Amino acid sequence: MQSNLQQLYKRALDMRDPWLRRWDCARRYTMPTSDDDGATLFDATAMDAVDNLAASLYTLLTPPESLWLNLVPESELSPDAENATNAMRANLNDSNFYTTIHQCYLDLVTLGTACLFMAENPIGSSSAFSFTAIPMTDIAILPNAVFHTASMPAHEVIEKYPTWTPPKNMRDAIKQDPDMPIRLVQSLVGKKFTAWLDVGGDIENNIVSTGTFETNPYLIFRWSVTSGEIYGRSPVLRAMPDIKTANKVVELVLKNATIAVSGIWMADDDGVINLNNINLTPGAIIPKAVGSSGLTPLTSGADFDVSQIILKDLRERIRHALLADRLGLLSEKEMTATEIMARNADMMRILGATYGRLLHEFIRPMCERGLQILSRRGVIEPITLHGDAELKYIAPIAQMVANENMMGV
Numbered sequence: 001m002q003s004n005l006q007q008l009y010k011r012a013l014d015m016r017d018p019w020l021r022r023w024d025c026a027r028r029y030t031m032p033t034s035d036d037d038g039a040t041l042f043d044a045t046a047m048d049a050v051d052n053l054a055a056s057l058y059t060l061l062t063p064p065e066s067l068w069l070n071l072v073p074e075s076e077l078s079p080d081a082e083n084a085t086n087a088m089r090a091n092l093n094d095s096n097f098y099t100t101i102h103q104c105y106l107d108l109v110t111l112g113t114a115c116l117f118m119a120e121n122p123i124g125s126s127s128a129f130s131f132t133a134i135p136m137t138d139i140a141i142l143p144n145a146v147f148h149t150a151s152m153p154a155h156e157v158i159e160k161y162p163t164w165t166p167p168k169n170m171r172d173a174i175k176q177d178p179d180m181p182i183r184l185v186q187s188l189v190g191k192k193f194t195a196w197l198d199v200g201g202d203i204e205n206n207i208v209s210t211g212t213f214e215t216n217p218y219l220i221f222r223w224s225v226t227s228g229e230i231y232g233r234s235p236v237l238r239a240m241p242d243i244k245t246a247n248k249v250v251e252l253v254l255k256n257a258t259i260a261v262s263g264i265w266m267a268d269d270d271g272v273i274n275l276n277n278i279n280l281t282p283g284a285i286i287p288k289a290v291g292s293s294g295l296t297p298l299t300s301g302a303d304f305d306v307s308q309i310i311l312k313d314l315r316e317r318i319r320h321a322l323l324a325d326r327l328g329l330l331s332e333k334e335m336t337a338t339e340i341m342a343r344n345a346d347m348m349r350i351l352g353a354t355y356g357r358l359l360h361e362f363i364r365p366m367c368e369r370g371l372q373i374l375s376r377r378g379v380i381e382p383i384t385l386h387g388d389a390e391l392k393y394i395a396p397i398a399q400m401v402a403n404e405n406m407m408g409v
Contacts, residue, residue, distance in 0.1 A: 012140035112234030239321035364370035
């Protein structure tokens with residue numbers, strides 16, 4: 001069994017490897033970190049569009065000021081749906097859900113795949129739920145399997161898994177340094193959970209904990225998926241050629257501007273010019289033979305700068321790919337109700353497939369896990385979706401779908 005788990009883990013890492021470079025590139029141009037070289041980023045169009053799209057998803061899918069989910073009883077024999085709805089809403093409001101889900105929306109827009117970990121808080125906490133946005137670089141997935149790799153201080157591993165006894169070769173080191181980092185892999189294959197030390201060798205000799213989960217705590221959802229792939233594709237990945245080109249155009253424009261401001265100067269030199277030593281940088285002094293005209297540029301018949309035209313076109317395409325020009329309900333002038341309905345209908349044609357996928361991969365699994373946690377803690381009576389109650393999703397984006405169907409747009 002452990003050898004099979006090890007093979008699954010290796011296969012998951014192999015399938016993730018090609019995506020790591022794409023994710024690193026997408027983050028570098030849209031959400032640069034302190035480790036990135038800031039001098040190589042010159043255009044912020046993509047960063048601004050990513051922020052706008054993530055904020056729009058937050059408002060359309062899970063607005064904190066709106067009652068965006070409701071449980072409708074399937075029959076008169078299941079009267080507990082209202083209590084379950086109120087309990088779910090109250091525990092979500094008292095948890096860190098609304099401060100965490102925006103991080104996942106940023107990953108979703110940038111990388112195409114996001115992971116939200118839904119844990120259960122200890123009894124007595126203000127909420128039964130606790131949420132963590134897990135970086136996709138720490139997650140490797142297969143159909144019906146999730147592998148979460150993380151580096152944790154030794155004392156946190158011991159607190160999280162109190163039945164674990166560290167191996168002999170680690171005990172002294174942990175006593176001397178309780179904050180010693182330990183690389184841990186936590187896997188969920190089906191409903192079976194296994195945590196082990198990622199130190200090489202067989203998993204069986206490094207197991208920290210095993211168990212089962214009734215519902216999956218790893219909520220992994222994707223923007224769009226092509227056939228044969230597991231990880232999602234994002235608007236940023238689709239617009240990456242334009243993002244890179246716009247960044248390069250701005251870089252060249254700025255270099256040209258520094259030359260225009262600082263100039264390149266020529267000075268008489270009674271020796272022979274060595275072309276290998278000529279450096280065309282702002283403020284450079286180029287030697288020329290006495291009495292000669294020096295280097296003379298070849299001028300064209302017209303002075304026509306196309307850089308701004310190209311840059312404007314690139315920025316428009318980036319904003320279009322990231323929906324920045326299509327998600328607003330108001331344009332520069334006020335819109336009538338009919339125009340707003342038409343804009344909403346157009347928005348749903350764009351986001352319809354993504355909305356359906358998020359409802360299936362994110363909203364419904366989160367509700368199922370929340371109901372399971374609350375019923376096990378005795379807060380509500382046991383209730384299941386498609387059995388005792390049906391999930392009625394009433395977020396703004398769902399209302400747009402309903403309005404579009406009603407109007408026949």
